[in-house]
Amino acid sequence: MAEGQSGAKTPADFLKSIKGKAVIxxxxxxxxxxxxxxCLDGYMNIAMEQTEEYVNGQLKNKYGDCFIxxxxxxxxxxxxxx
Amino acid sequence: MAEEDNTxxxxxxxxxxxxxxxxxxxxxxxxxxxxxxxxxDQHLNIILGDVEETVTTVEIxxxxxxxxxxxxxxxxxxxxxxxxxxxxxxxPLRS
Amino acid sequence: MLFxxxxxxxxxxxxxxxxxxxxxITGTLHSVDQYLNIKLxxxxxxNEQKYPHMLSVRNCFVRGSVVRYVQxxxxxxxxxxxxxxxxxxxxxx
Numbered sequence: 207m208a209e210g211q212s213g214a215k216t217p218a219d220f221l222k223s224i225k226g227k228a229v230i231x232x233x234x235x236x237x238x239x240x241x242x243x244x245c246l247d248g249y250m251n252i253a254m255e256q257t258e259e260y261v262n263g264q265l266k267n268k269y270g271d272c273f274i275x276x277x278x279x280x281x282x283x284x285x286x287x288x
Numbered sequence: 289m290a291e292e293d294n295t296x297x298x299x300x301x302x303x304x305x306x307x308x309x310x311x312x313x314x315x316x317x318x319x320x321x322x323x324x325x326x327x328x329d330q331h332l333n334i335i336l337g338d339v340e341e342t343v344t345t346v347e348i349x350x351x352x353x354x355x356x357x358x359x360x361x362x363x364x365x366x367x368x369x370x371x372x373x374x375x376x377x378x379x380p381l382r383s
Numbered sequence: 384m385l386f387x388x389x390x391x392x393x394x395x396x397x398x399x400x401x402x403x404x405x406x407x408i409t410g411t412l413h414s415v416d417q418y419l420n421i422k423l424x425x426x427x428x429x430n431e432q433k434y435p436h437m438l439s440v441r442n443c444f445v446r447g448s449v450v451r452y453v454q455x456x457x458x459x460x461x462x463x464x465x466x467x468x469x470x471x472x473x474x475x476x
Contacts, residue, residue: 246299251298251300253296269312269378272378273299273300273378274299275374275375304469304473307466307469307470308466326462327386327466327469329472330472333386333419335389337460337462364452364454365455365457366454366455366456366457368386369452370419370448370450373451
């Protein structure tokens with residue numbers, strides 16, 4: 207079976223495997239949040255640290271911690287650490 | 289009996305740790321709130337105290353087609369916020 | 384259940400309900416249910432010039448899902464009680 211990095215098999219496995227990783231969370235509104243994923247739950251509610259908010263690709267805000275309500279989440283993607 | 293612990297195991301723990309603290313709430317419709325968090329539930333229904341609401345609107349100048357960004361602010365003593373409008377909640381920066 | 388219980392303690396008090404369509408209604412809270420549907424009595428619309436069709440309405444039922452905010456009467460907010468109830472809810476829920 208061909209696998210991506212980290213050997214995740216299902217969406218749930220993927221979500222489990224990315225805790226503590228640098229991620230980009232895109233919301234339905236198009237706004238991006240870049241930061242470190244602290245944890246998430248079954249509703250895709252998300253807690254993030256060192257979060258930067260990007261609107262149209264421009265940095266608009268920074269949050270030490272932030273909670274994102276799951277219904278707004280379009281996707282969560284991992285990023286390579288620079 | 290669970291002790292009042294400071295660990296974040298699930299996202300809502302972050303909100304729990306912000307009780308009685310000033311928080312920033314981003315809502316649908318370009319609305320932002322800053323106020324003290326007094327109550328919340330699993331839907332993110334929230335009660336805030338000493339709330340400042342900021343509403344941002346964008347108008348287009350009819351002649352120059354430039355975007356004019358306006359912000360309206362108001363204060364409310366106590367506000368119940370329905371959870372379905374919540375996008376993001378952030379505790380104050382602990383520096 | 385936290386907010387349902389809390390709103391029940393506000394029955395008889397005057398509140399301002401702000402809806403997602405920007406209509407704001409002040410009235411006496413008559414009742415509330417588990418969905419946070421709300422019945423208001425002796426209402427007035429905050430911006431009457433903009434919504435003249437509401438002038439003759441005295442009482443109304445508001446579906447919970449269309450509520451954006453409810454402005455609460457400061458005298459009826461017991462902060463300590465809310466904190467305790469919230470912590471209990473966080474543990475149980």
